Structure formats: C-alpha cells, structure tokens
Amino acid sequence: MDTRSRVAAISAHRNRRFGLTSRQLNLVIEVLFVSLVATGLASWLLPLDQAWVATTIHGIAGFMLFAVVPLKVLGPVRTGFRRRRLSRWLSATFGVMVLAVLVIGVLHANGIWWGYGYWTGMWTHLLLGFSSIPLFLWHVVSRPSKSARPKRVDVDRRSLLTTSTLLAAGVGAWGTQEVVLKAVGADAADRAGTGSHEIASFDPDAMPRMIWIDDKRPKIDFDTWELRVEGKVVALDDLWAMSKPVVAWLDCTDGWRSRQNWDVVPLSDLISNERARSIQVTSATGYRRLFPLSSASSVYLCVGYDGRRLHGGHGAPVRIVAPNRRGPWWIKWVTDVELSDRPAWMQLPLPGPSFGAGSSSKGAES
Numbered sequence: 001m002d003t004r005s006r007v008a009a010i011s012a013h014r015n016r017r018f019g020l021t022s023r024q025l026n027l028v029i030e031v032l033f034v035s036l037v038a039t040g041l042a043s044w045l046l047p048l049d050q051a052w053v054a055t056t057i058h059g060i061a062g063f064m065l066f067a068v069v070p071l072k073v074l075g076p077v078r079t080g081f082r083r084r085r086l087s088r089w090l091s092a093t094f095g096v097m098v099l100a101v102l103v104i105g106v107l108h109a110n111g112i113w114w115g116y117g118y119w120t121g122m123w124t125h126l127l128l129g130f131s132s133i134p135l136f137l138w139h140v141v142s143r144p145s146k147s148a149r150p151k152r153v154d155v156d157r158r159s160l161l162t163t164s165t166l167l168a169a170g171v172g173a174w175g176t177q178e179v180v181l182k183a184v185g186a187d188a189a190d191r192a193g194t195g196s197h198e199i200a201s202f203d204p205d206a207m208p209r210m211i212w213i214d215d216k217r218p219k220i221d222f223d224t225w226e227l228r229v230e231g232k233v234v235a236l237d238d239l240w241a242m243s244k245p246v247v248a249w250l251d252c253t254d255g256w257r258s259r260q261n262w263d264v265v266p267l268s269d270l271i272s273n274e275r276a277r278s279i280q281v282t283s284a285t286g287y288r289r290l291f292p293l294s295s296a297s298s299v300y301l302c303v304g305y306d307g308r309r310l311h312g313g314h315g316a317p318v319r320i321v322a323p324n325r326r327g328p329w330w331i332k333w334v335t336d337v338e339l340s341d342r343p344a345w346m347q348l349p350l351p352g353p354s355f356g357a358g359s360s361s362k363g364a365e366s
Ligand code: HEM
Pocket: 033, 036, 037, 039, 040, 041, 042, 043, 044, 055, 058, 059, 060, 062, 063, 065, 098, 101, 102, 103, 104, 105, 106, 107, 108, 109, 110, 125, 126, 128, 129, 130, 132, 174, 177, 191, 194, 195, 196
C-alpha cells in the first residue's frame, strides 16, 4: 500500500460512524434497497400461504434502513452537500423518495394510512418505490471517484459486527411493532402474510372493484357474450347449474384482501385433454395468463357470490377465482379457456401495461 492509500485508509477508519466507513455505509444501504425491492416483489409472486416469509424480511429490512438513515444524513449526505455539485439535488430527491417509501410502508403496515379513496397508501408506496429504482441505479453508477466504489476490504470484522447489530435492531423493531399491534388489538395485527388488510369480507357489494395498473373495464353486452372452453361455447346458465360455493380470499396487490363465498366451477370439470401442459385463460380485454394443468381442480370459473350474479366491476359474467394466488391471477371478464403446450412457467411472472403473457394486460384484479 502506498502512502496516499495508507493515509486514505487511516482517515476512512477514523471517520467511521457506528463502526462503518462511508463506503461501507453506502454498501449496506444498497444491499438493503435491493433486498426491499426483491422481497416486495417476492411477496406478490409467492403463493399466499408462503408470502409471509418475503413480507417479514421486507419489514425487517425496512426497519434496518430506517436505522441507517441518520448515519447517512450525518455522514456522506452532509459532506456531499458541501461539494455543491448540481447532482446533489438528484441525490436529495432519491433520499426523500426512499424516506417517503419507508414512512408510507410503516403507516400502511400499521393500518394508520390507507390513502384517499382509490388512491391507496400501498399504491403510493409502490409508485415511489419503483420510481426510485432509476435514481438508485444512477446513484450507484455515478460514484464520483474510484475510491468511493465498494471494495473487498469493506467486508471486515467490524463492519460485520455492526451489520449484525443492525439486523438485530431490525428484527427487534419489527417484532416490537407486531407485539404492540396485537397488544392494543389493532386490526392491522390480523393483516395477511402478504401485508394486505381485510376489507368487506362476505359483503361483495362493498368489495373494491380494482383493476390492474392502466386497465379499463370493457363494455359488455350480456346478450351476445360468449364463453368458449376449448373452442366450444359454454352457456352461462349451464355454468350456473354446475356451480358450487367455495370460500376464498381475493388478495389484491394494492394492500387489501376480501373473503367471499364464490359460486364456482373447477376448470377440471370443463376441460378434457390431459396431455396439455397448461390452461390459457383470456379476458375480453385481451389479458391472458397460463395456469399449470395440475392446478385445474383448484382454479375456478366463477359466476357469482352468495347465489347472486357477479357485479360488472368484479368481472361479470365470468371471472377466475384462483385461491392462494394474488389478484393478477383472478382474471375478469373471461371469454376463452384453452389448453396449451406451453408450460405455465414460460410467461412473465407478472402482467403489466405492455409485458403481460398475452397481447394486452387488461382484465385482472390488482
Ligand atoms: C424502495 C423500496 C422500498 C422500501 C424502502 C420499502 C419499505 C417498506 C417498509 C419500511 C415497510 C413497513 C414494514 C412494516 O412496518 O412491517 C414496507 C411495507 C410493505 N412494502 Fe415496501 N418498501 C419498498 C418497496 C416495496 C415494493 C417494490 C413492494 C412490492 C412490490 C413493497 C411491498 C410492501 C408491502 C406489501 C408492505 C406491507 C408489509 C406489511 O404489512 O407487513 N415494498 N415497505
């Protein structure tokens, strides 16, 4: 090591805050940010009964990030602002956005802020969270000097000790939150493993009528409506006659869930070819998803709830009910059920405005 590097190393060592140099602190924040986005997305993708693993890690990582914010503000942020670079405002925007995501996440988890009407707290959390990703990438890529980039030596005994303490603090804070919510009997204590709060169970009229991202409810003419299964038209009255009640949670990615008594027919009662690999379900809007053939008896075509026809906003005349899967699988306004040789894993994990499995992404509950 030459003298300059040695002086830099000693100065970095002296400037540690809570046992971390600025570079180590940045590294911890970056790892936490990536983990938060990854676990947030995982909580959407995992089956409902497994999502709690991702959501719990998400909550703990969130509290860890909270704990390092003061260190970042007192250290690198203060120094960075002294440098008077124009880009510091971009960094400040990124910081404020992440702070807002953190605060809104906690408010939503604790059932304190739901948002206003259809503009929900969770949607705000997601919007700000996803929008901060480009700023995060810029922040990482635009490091001013080589010496600011992470190095192998950053993983030392002291930093590992500090991160373990941080982890313990994150677990402690998250655990305390859950204990307090239970102790005060808050509704939020009963939120799902996905983080969704219960709303309008067994009261379909009050259940929200959300749709996925930029979706629009199609105009439906019930007289000319056709549902085709493997290319053959199935009469809605026949579906009604075959339907049986099933109680299932609809868990929306917008942070709410609702339990209803759905009138359904399993896909396995309607399809024949057992050599196919998946079942493709398409909505009147063009939105489509593939379900594995093995799930045919646990994925349903639904015509109503509590013996009543579905509301248009809930996907009338026919929608999918897919217990243990998140809202984007609960396709509304179904027109076609077809068998496919394509395995269900050969599709994008989530639909989107332009990246769904089919030509368009419209028609699913968000
Ligand atoms: C910048 C990235 C993100 C940050 C900093 C962040 C932070 C947080 C925090 C601090 C909480 C509160 C945890 C608690 O009080 O238990 C939270 C909750 C939540 N976040 Fe995020 N989040 C981010 C991105 C995401 C993304 C991308 C998703 C989904 C795709 C997501 C989904 C959720 C969910 C579902 C909850 C509720 C968890 C619960 O109720 O226990 N978050 N987030």
